[in-house]
Amino acid sequence: DTGVSQDPRHKITKRGQNVTFRCDPISEHNRLYWYRQTLGQGPEFLTYFQNEAQLEKSRLLSDRFSAERPKGSFSTLEIQRTEQGDSAMYLCASSLTQGSTEAFFGQGTRLTVV
Amino acid sequence: GQQLNQSPQSMFIQEGEDVSMNCTSSSIFNTWLWYKQDPGEGPVLLIALYKAGELTSNGRLTAQFGITRKDSFLNISASIPSDVGIYFCAGPPSLYGNKLVFGAGTILRVKS
Numbered sequence: 001d002t003g004v005s006q007d008p009r010h011k012i013t014k015r016g017q018n019v020t021f022r023c024d025p026i027s028e029h030n031r032l033y034w035y036r037q038t039l040g041q042g043p044e045f046l047t048y049f050q051n052e053a054q055l056e057k058s059r060l061l062s063d064r065f066s067a068e069r070p071k072g073s074f075s076t077l078e079i080q081r082t083e084q085g086d087s088a089m090y091l092c093a094s095s096l097t098q099g100s101t102e103a104f105f106g107q108g109t110r111l112t113v114v
Numbered sequence: 115g116q117q118l119n120q121s122p123q124s125m126f127i128q129e130g131e132d133v134s135m136n137c138t139s140s141s142i143f144n145t146w147l148w149y150k151q152d153p154g155e156g157p158v159l160l161i162a163l164y165k166a167g168e169l170t171s172n173g174r175l176t177a178q179f180g181i182t183r184k185d186s187f188l189n190i191s192a193s194i195p196s197d198v199g200i201y202f203c204a205g206p207p208s209l210y211g212n213k214l215v216f217g218a219g220t221i222l223r224v225k226s
Contacts, residue, residue: 004156006156031212033213033214040218040219041219042202042204042216042217042218042219043157043202043214045213045214045215050212055212056212091156093156101147101162101205101206101214102159102162103147103214104159105156107154108155108156110154
């Protein structure tokens with residue numbers, strides 16, 4: 001399968017715990033995006049990388065959230081001190097270089113904070 | 115921020131019927147994308163539109179980039195049960211946009 005891969009698919013955690021999600025983009029795509037989706041809404045942009053550089057962060061990305069893409073390939077999204085409001089689907093997408101806005105999404109990680 | 119408004123919010127149609135939905139914006143978009151999302155899955159890209167007035171098909175799906183560049187339309191012909199899902203329009207909110215803004219989606223339910 002050469003699509004965007006996310007792991008885990010589901011995560012249940014207790015409030016206050018830290019969680020980390022992983023995304024493996026389509027191999028030739030050097031842009032990687034993180035989105036968050038809550039029930040009944042479309043995905044909302046969180047952040048994106050061009051290769052290993054994090055070029056934009058949404059104001060939705062509080063200081064408890066951090067994303068990395070250390071070698072310009074896979075990316076991780078960490079949420080520290082999780083809150084119930086963090087419960088959502090976290091989606092990763094990738095696209096080719098500038099000029100292409102066609103983003104291809106992974107299957108997402110469903111986070112439930114109890 | 116920029117918002118995309120999708121209409122209708124949900125539809126319940128008979129199998130075999132044609133379906134139309136639309137997406138509008140208060141500002142101009144240079145690209146329109148249509149995605150479909152099944153429960154528990156990520157959105158899947160259906161059609162991409164890049165030019166005002168453009169009409170593009172993908173099987174039974176046809177999408178149009180509105181002349182005003184502030185709207186787009188998606189039509190599904192002869193709907194089948196597997197068309198069930200949520201359809202999202204999306205686009206980059208600026209000319210050099212690197213992110214997408216999404217509408218809230220149109221939920222399609224098909225009665226077989």
